[in-house]
Amino acid sequence: MSTVALVCGVLVTVSTPAQAADAELEVIPIDLLLAGSYTDAAREAIAIWNTSVPTIRFVEQDTPAALRVMEYKTARGTQSHVNIKGAGRGWVYLEVGDAQLYKPSRIVVHELGHILSLNDIGPGSPCSKVMSGAWGGSDCLNDKPDTSERAAVRAFFAAHDVGDKVPWWG
Numbered sequence: 001m002s003t004v005a006l007v008c009g010v011l012v013t014v015s016t017p018a019q020a021a022d023a024e025l026e027v028i029p030i031d032l033l034l035a036g037s038y039t040d041a042a043r044e045a046i047a048i049w050n051t052s053v054p055t056i057r058f059v060e061q062d063t064p065a066a067l068r069v070m071e072y073k074t075a076r077g078t079q080s081h082v083n084i085k086g087a088g089r090g091w092v093y094l095e096v097g098d099a100q101l102y103k104p105s106r107i108v109v110h111e112l113g114h115i116l117s118l119n120d121i122g123p124g125s126p127c128s129k130v131m132s133g134a135w136g137g138s139d140c141l142n143d144k145p146d147t148s149e150r151a152a153v154r155a156f157f158a159a160h161d162v163g164d165k166v167p168w169w170g
Contacts, residue, residue: 026056026157028088028115029065036071038094041104045143048109049116052145053153056088056116066163067115069108071096078134080107082114084169088162090115106130106143117156118149119168 035042046058058067066089077097084090092111099107110133114120118131125132127140131149136142145153 028058030058030067031065034070038071042108044105045108052150086163101138103141109143116153
């Protein structure tokens with residue numbers, strides 16, 4: 001329980017020992033300046049992660065950020081991916097053709113999962129896991145991280161800060 005007091009015109013919050021042990025909020029600035037047709041899906045994915053893991057907070061800004069989202073197009077028409085420059089930092093590349101095969105918000109939630117330290121879980125993985133990615137199938141509409149995915153992100157950020165190395169990333 002917190003106590004809020006007004007001292008000399010300054011609002012002061014006093015935390016209990018239980019709150020002092022709570023994880024610090026990790027703020028991750030993100031820009032969608034180059035997101036193109038993925039802008040709405042990216043905003044939806046940001047809201048999903050912000051709700052799913054309250055200890056991290058993606059904050060959209062209207063200038064280039066350390067985390068950038070960009071729509072692009074390849075001749076192949078698929079291959080959304082990330083380039084991680086540390087947890088919460090880097091580039092999310094969203095291929096235009098992927099949105100014709102998969103739910104756009106699921107694509108962005110999946111790619112942001114990488115930025116938050118989660119790795120792909122591979123062939124045969126269930127649709128209930130957003131990190132199953134394309135292996136979940138094109139009919140998979142789930143864009144919400146499950147309990148274990150949320151817990152893994154919470155655990156990572158309890159031990160690491162934004163910008164720290166993501167262990168599985170090159």
